[in-house]
Amino acid sequence: MDDRRGKFISFEGGDGVGKTTQINLACRHVKKLGFRPVVTREPGGTMLSEKIRDLVLESSAEVTPVTEVLMMFAARAQHTSEVIEPNLAAGKWVLCDRFTDASYAYQGGGRGLPDELIGVLAEIATNGLEPDLTLLLDLDVEEGVRRSHLRDSPLDRFESEAIEFKNRIRTAYLRRQDHHSTRIVLVDASRSIQEIEIEIAKQISDLQARPDG
Numbered sequence: 001m002d003d004r005r006g007k008f009i010s011f012e013g014g015d016g017v018g019k020t021t022q023i024n025l026a027c028r029h030v031k032k033l034g035f036r037p038v039v040t041r042e043p044g045g046t047m048l049s050e051k052i053r054d055l056v057l058e059s060s061a062e063v064t065p066v067t068e069v070l071m072m073f074a075a076r077a078q079h080t081s082e083v084i085e086p087n088l089a090a091g092k093w094v095l096c097d098r099f100t101d102a103s104y105a106y107q108g109g110g111r112g113l114p115d116e117l118i119g120v121l122a123e124i125a126t127n128g129l130e131p132d133l134t135l136l137l138d139l140d141v142e143e144g145v146r147r148s149h150l151r152d153s154p155l156d157r158f159e160s161e162a163i164e165f166k167n168r169i170r171t172a173y174l175r176r177q178d179h180h181s182t183r184i185v186l187v188d189a190s191r192s193i194q195e196i197e198i199e200i201a202k203q204i205s206d207l208q209a210r211p212d213g
């Protein structure tokens with residue numbers, strides 16, 4: 001086991017911004033720097049959390065906003081204690097497709113739940129764990145919808161929501177970035193895959209160079 005704790009990097013943004021592509025490219029960069037990356041996602045990342053993911057994303061029955069936020073945090077609690085914390089403690093770098101910021105954006109901005117409630121749940125579920133770096137991929141909502149429709153997979157409950165819902169999510173993400181501008185880096189996702197990759201690689205190299213603590 002390494003004696004130094006690994007770094008925790010999350011990737012955020014609305015649907016269709018290209019997170020998956022960029023996480024895979026970032027993983028290669030982390031390896032090149034000589035660290036062992038673990039790629040995971042939310043909701044999901046453990047057997048139980050993936051089951052919760054299926055329930056919350058695919059449910060055809062109505063899900064209340066409170067039920068939804070509790071399911072997101074139930075998945076996150078398990079994921080944090082089973083995957084994220086042990087890997088960080090073992091010196092690995094954890095690259096996570098979404099984390100608590102997604103709940104502020106989707107359940108807060110999108111569904112209208114208060115930030116205070118989400119903050120309390122984050123304390124309970126993750127002991128207030130925050131990523132060392134969050135890359136917020138920001139894209140015009142209409143363009144994100146267009147890209148989501150290009151994929152083969154059927155749209156989930158969130159992807160099928162109205163444009164107003166998606167605009168509220170984008171606004172909530174941007175507000176969060178504004179309030180946590182040291183941790184959350186805004187990445188213009190309208191550019192080419194390669195341009196975005198270069199910017200993210202630079203952010204990751206800067207994180208590595210940062211003194212611990």
Ligand code: TYD
Binds near residue numbers: 019020097103104
């Ligand atoms: P994602 O894995 O990005 O979807 P995709 O399969 O398209 O890559 O995220 C799944 C959905 O879950 C996404 O629409 C956002 C939503 N979500 C929340 O509403 N709250 C949360 O806390 C998280 C982590 C995700």
